[in-house]
Amino acid sequence: MSMRPDAPPGVRTSQQVQATLTGAVGHYENFPVASWLCPPALRPAVVAIYHFARTADDLADEGDAPAAWRLDQLSAMRAELRAAAAGTTAGGRWPAVFNPLATTITTHRLPVDLLDDLLCAFEQDVRHTEAQHRYASQAELLDYCRLSANPVGRLLLHLYGIDDEVSLRQSDAVCSALQLINFWQDISRDHARERHYLPGDVLARHGVRLEDFSPLVADEAVRQRCAAAVAELCTDARSLMNTGAPLATRVPGRAGWELRLVVQGGLRILDHCASLDFRTWLARPRLRATDLPLMLWRAGRMPSSPLV
Structure with missing residues (x-):
């Protein structure tokens, strides 16, 4: 897929991130994610949560993008998270992330504030890195x-x-x-x-x-x-x-x-x-x-x- 025009060099698009996640995870992970030990009925929900967190983490951390761009992307993710929680996920920048997440939120009544906390953490990382906190x-x-x-x-x-x-x-x-x-x-x-x-x-x-x-x-x-x-x-x-x-x-x-x-x-x-x-x-x-x-x-x- 082509690079989005608003994606700075060195930063993967949401589609590229998702393509990596749905195959072999392109990040070194210490611990299993939705492994064969995970209850099969819950595996789609676990994967949906992981894809959300991994995509947001990539936007906050990967490549050479300026802090303002990263914060804008994370703000857009928060808007899509709210839309997913409200049951309105049409369009958006990350359909491969938020469509499964919306299903998981509805099916399992996920506490959305916990997902929002993760976005807050990634935003804090961006700001702290920029300020050398x-x-x-x-x-x-x-x-x-x-x-x-x-x-x-x-x-x-x-x-x-x-x-x-x-x-x-x-x-x-x-x-x-x-x-x-x-x-x-x-x-x-x-x-x-x-x-x-x-x-x-x-x-x-x-x-x-x-x-x-x-x-x-x-x-x-x-x-x-x-x-x-x-x-x-x-x-x-x-x-x-x-x-x-x-x-x-x-x-x-x-x-x-x-x-x-x-x-x-x-x-x-x-x-x-x-x-x-x-x-x-x-x-x-x-x-x-x-x-x-x-x-x-x-x-x-x-x-x-x-x-x-």
Whole structure:
């Protein structure tokens, strides 16, 4: 399909994004999306939510478009989201995204405000990147996770018919932990894109600056302090994940097993961070096929109380 005339160079159109998503996902993903473990009846809904989030994320992040264009596209997505919720999806820029999403919203009575929260998170990313915003604290970063990650877990629990407060809190813990793990895994990638998530309070505690996480900084003492900061952040992410992990043992059937693997995938990434001496700004840890047997074994042994 041809490039839309209003799409800047380096940014894929919604049609191109959708073409990628409906085949092999063109992004590295740590964790399964609508995998074979997902209940088949819910798979179309999960895919529709993922396509929405992935398309919005691409508009916020891919290519060299200016911030004003990205924000305009995200604003247009919000308008189409409202139209989908109202049952009027004719036309629009992303029919392959919003037509299935409209069906999912109607069929499953999705809470649309959670989808809107995701758009708010992507808009925040665009504005923060343009302003070179630096997160002052872990508390500020967790507030971002409330918009960028937690809605996904709550949407999935909604599909599974789970809405008790304990489960929602545990889902938030798992999703925020996954977001944080992705940040500490992706330090090198994010810094190259001028996105900075390392919180200032932790850096100050270890006597390092954001600029010290450059591969060009060769001072070993500085690198050790940087690694200690990443180690602290990874420890906190592991603790948060363990707080929410018991949810996976209570979600029934295949969905519960998928959640177990999501939890174990996040914890395994943290293992890989540790194996790199937490120098993840120099080498990016990732899951490999060889990790799956251990993840399956650990998934089968998960207790109903918080992990250690």
